[in-house]
Amino acid sequence: MKAVRVEQIGGPEVLRLADVERPAPGPDDVLVRQTAAGLNYIDVYVRTGLYPRALPFVPGREGAGIVEAVGSNVTAFRPGMSVAYAESPGLGGYAELVAVPMRFCVEIPEGIPDDVACAAMLQGMTAHYLIHEYRCPKPGDVVLIHAAAGGMGLLLVQWARRLGARVIGTVSTEEKAEAARNAGASDVILYTKQDFVAEIKRLTSGHGADLIIDGVGKTTFAGNLEAAALRGNIVIYGMASGPADPIVPNSLMTRALTISGGSLPNYLLTREELLRRAGDVLEGIREGWLRLRIDRILPLAQAAEAHRLFENRQTIGKVLLSVSNH
Numbered sequence: 001m002k003a004v005r006v007e008q009i010g011g012p013e014v015l016r017l018a019d020v021e022r023p024a025p026g027p028d029d030v031l032v033r034q035t036a037a038g039l040n041y042i043d044v045y046v047r048t049g050l051y052p053r054a055l056p057f058v059p060g061r062e063g064a065g066i067v068e069a070v071g072s073n074v075t076a077f078r079p080g081m082s083v084a085y086a087e088s089p090g091l092g093g094y095a096e097l098v099a100v101p102m103r104f105c106v107e108i109p110e111g112i113p114d115d116v117a118c119a120a121m122l123q124g125m126t127a128h129y130l131i132h133e134y135r136c137p138k139p140g141d142v143v144l145i146h147a148a149a150g151g152m153g154l155l156l157v158q159w160a161r162r163l164g165a166r167v168i169g170t171v172s173t174e175e176k177a178e179a180a181r182n183a184g185a186s187d188v189i190l191y192t193k194q195d196f197v198a199e200i201k202r203l204t205s206g207h208g209a210d211l212i213i214d215g216v217g218k219t220t221f222a223g224n225l226e227a228a229a230l231r232g233n234i235v236i237y238g239m240a241s242g243p244a245d246p247i248v249p250n251s252l253m254t255r256a257l258t259i260s261g262g263s264l265p266n267y268l269l270t271r272e273e274l275l276r277r278a279g280d281v282l283e284g285i286r287e288g289w290l291r292l293r294i295d296r297i298l299p300l301a302q303a304a305e306a307h308r309l310f311e312n313r314q315t316i317g318k319v320l321l322s323v324s325n326h
Helices: 042-049 114-132 153-161 175-184 196-203 221-225 271-287 301-311
Strands: 002-005 014-019 028-036 063-068 082-086 097-101 105-107 142-145 167-170 187-190 207-212 228-236 258-261 295-299 318-322
Touching: 002 301, 014 153, 014 301, 028 082, 028 114, 028 271, 042 301, 063 142, 082 097, 082 114, 082 187, 082 207, 105 153, 105 295, 114 271, 114 295, 114 318, 142 153, 142 196, 153 167, 153 175, 167 175, 175 187, 196 221, 221 228, 295 301, 301 318
Parallel strands: 142 167, 142 207, 167 187, 207 228, 228 258, 295 318
Antiparallel strands: 002 014, 028 063, 028 097, 028 318, 063 082, 082 105
16 A cells, blocks of 8 residues: 655655555554545654654554454444544554554544544644643633644634633734634734734733643743733643743742643543544534634645645645545
């Protein structure tokens, strides 16, 4: 079968289409013939060696498609079913066929296309835990979301707005600002032209942000400490600009700040937890209040180009790889 393989860590050019051995499902696996694979920033971390993996490997932790075969212990799925999956470590989703542990699979509800289900899984469940597990926004709260026009950012904006919060986003361009406003952000800060700390204080009459959700890291974290309100919560879930600089923990005491770090696997410890989070995401899509923006779908063979666009912040929303028409 065809898959995108990484034989050495490096830039996007190390992503190359290759012939690899077809996977055989284990007793607890679902063999999925993929139609779409999702691109996520963790794929970049793995490709560049920030998250080390043994070489060679096939990247990708999210996809959707049709069940081709199931293992001997699998009863919840059968051949022909449409399924989506996310966050199975080391899975190798940039491929035509993937053997997915059944506990990471969900059936795609009728009426939701494969590409939408694929786009919803990893980022949707990440948005779910980021919104609900630290400081669940309530009416009147000010929520600051960095990179508000990315695939993650747009979902976070919609969910926080759904819960009644006032949402402020940071973006790099006017086009991205419009996307964030359309998702429900009441104010948008162009961090390329404006100091987000000064703008947050101005927009909130000095109050600051009650909750800050940050997947950027190094270039935003120090500012978060100034932009947070008294007794504010800062949640870190990524490091698109690199790891944040260290701080002295006692410095948090002055304004009673809370800093939390999250990663999706730690909030999918059981199948029941995965089904709850995925179910809430897919239900939000079916109800129409949670809208996914798919920026583009590129063929599997163009995975390197997809990574270039993604890393250079030339996309708004989700980027997918089309597996069936690579």
